[in-house]
Amino acid sequence: xxxxLLKTAANYLLPLLLLFSVFIxxxxxxxxxxxxxxxxxxxxxxxxxxxxxxLDSTKALLKYSPFYFIPFGLSIAILSxxxxxxxxxxxxTVLWFENPLPVIGLIxxxxxxxxxxxxxxxxxxxxxxxxxxxxx
Numbered sequence: 001x002x003x004x005l006l007k008t009a010a011n012y013l014l015p016l017l018l019l020f021s022v023f024i025x026x027x028x029x030x031x032x033x034x035x036x037x038x039x040x041x042x043x044x045x046x047x048x049x050x051x052x053x054x055l056d057s058t059k060a061l062l063k064y065s066p067f068y069f070i071p072f073g074l075s076i077a078i079l080s081x082x083x084x085x086x087x088x089x090x091x092x093t094v095l096w097f098e099n100p101l102p103v104i105g106l107i108x109x110x111x112x113x114x115x116x117x118x119x120x121x122x123x124x125x126x127x128x129x130x131x132x133x134x135x136x
Contacts, residue, residue, distance in 0.1 A: 035114035
């Protein structure tokens with residue numbers, strides 16, 4: 001009975017936690033939060049899913065190995081830091097788009113840096129925990 005409750009709760013919590021992690025990611029360049037905390041929340045969602053449904057089920061859900069999130073996220077973060085150099089600004093200067101989006105608000109290069117950090121944190125956390133789970 002306990003396993004059925006955990007599986008049911010994990011299946012409902014996974015999309016909610018992922019949505020919450022994206023919310024934390026998007027509000028991070030205005031208020032506390034950002035890529036690191038959002039990435040940890042997303043990782044917790046996948047870890048909860050793997051505890052309830054098994055590691056193979058979670059790996060199938062991800063489709064790609066979380067290890068590949070690390071170089072992809074690092075590339076996004078580095079490119080967001082290099083972008084100001086093309087307009088004559090110093091490295092890691094925040095560039096803002098002129099028109100805000102309806103739900104998100106103003107978008108700047110800091111958001112892309114946070115997205116890169118978000119992917120790196122998910123990749124590192126899940127790679128470490130999946131490796132530990134496989135070796136036990």
